[in-house]
Amino acid sequence: MGDIRRRGVVALGITGLVVPLTMAVGGTSAQAASCTTQTGAYQKQVEKFLGRPVDGRQSAADCKAIKAFQTKHSISPNAGLAGPVTWGVMDLMNRQKAIGNKPNKAGKCPTNKGRIACVDLTNQLSWIQDGSRLVYGPVAVRTGRKGHATRTGLKKVYWRDIDHVSNLYNVPMPYSQFFDGGQAFHSVGISVWAPPGSHGCVNMTKTAAAKYWSLLRNGDEVYVYGRKSGT
Structure with a gap:
């Protein structure tokens, strides 16, 4: 959290705890990682989401597709494992799509x-x-x-x-x-x-x-x- 810069002086009254006004930004960058051969706990779900053959077994092609998704969305480590964080992002995307307009x-x-x-x-x-x-x-x-x-x-x-x-x-x-x-x-x-x-x-x-x-x-x-x- 950080304070607001307003080209000089910022004057704003806020009730409650007296703390600097803060900026709420946050980023995360995926760490480079080699492709894993391990089958993830959410292998089938991730394969289906990515349009891969759903066999529940990690392959080199599966890993490449999962790794690309992880890199695009800053999921770290981006080693191609179909784990809970990766599936959590995909599941959220599915729920958002289902809500529609x-x-x-x-x-x-x-x-x-x-x-x-x-x-x-x-x-x-x-x-x-x-x-x-x-x-x-x-x-x-x-x-x-x-x-x-x-x-x-x-x-x-x-x-x-x-x-x-x-x-x-x-x-x-x-x-x-x-x-x-x-x-x-x-x-x-x-x-x-x-x-x-x-x-x-x-x-x-x-x-x-x-x-x-x-x-x-x-x-x-x-x-x-x-x-x-x-x-």
Whole structure:
């Protein structure tokens, strides 16, 4: 977590504990690893997800495909093992796909607030709705990891900075829209499925973050609910 840099002085009152405003970015890079010959605990599920022959036995081709997926999504180590972390990412993708264009089917995000940005931590999805009408999304997001969970509840966008840079990590946070202390929507240069997650921010692709930037304004409400697996 790090403090907000606002081209000089930032003046913002926050009740509660007196701590610096923080940036919630988080990245992880897969470590280079040789391809394993070991059959993973989730071999069949991973083979099916990747469109490989489902025989439950690791092959050189299986390992190559699994390793490519792990590298793309910053899963470490990226040795091609069909383990729980790799399957967890794939299972999340399956669940997100199944939700389709009805992310608020259960009505958990308020429909009496007008335009509002919803964040479903359980399914790692976000969207913008106006009443019950879906305006944009849902899009896959990457929220806070264990110890840095994205905080739940009803909030409001209070500050926007299109070219924000985190002081603590000295990394860019394009299209930042802050809604709870240092927690913000912003784009990242890694996969939004990269485990274990951010330091609290809602990470998005550049396309999604730019669209959120065009649709939201200071004072627009944000509702975060659910619980991310492992937090």
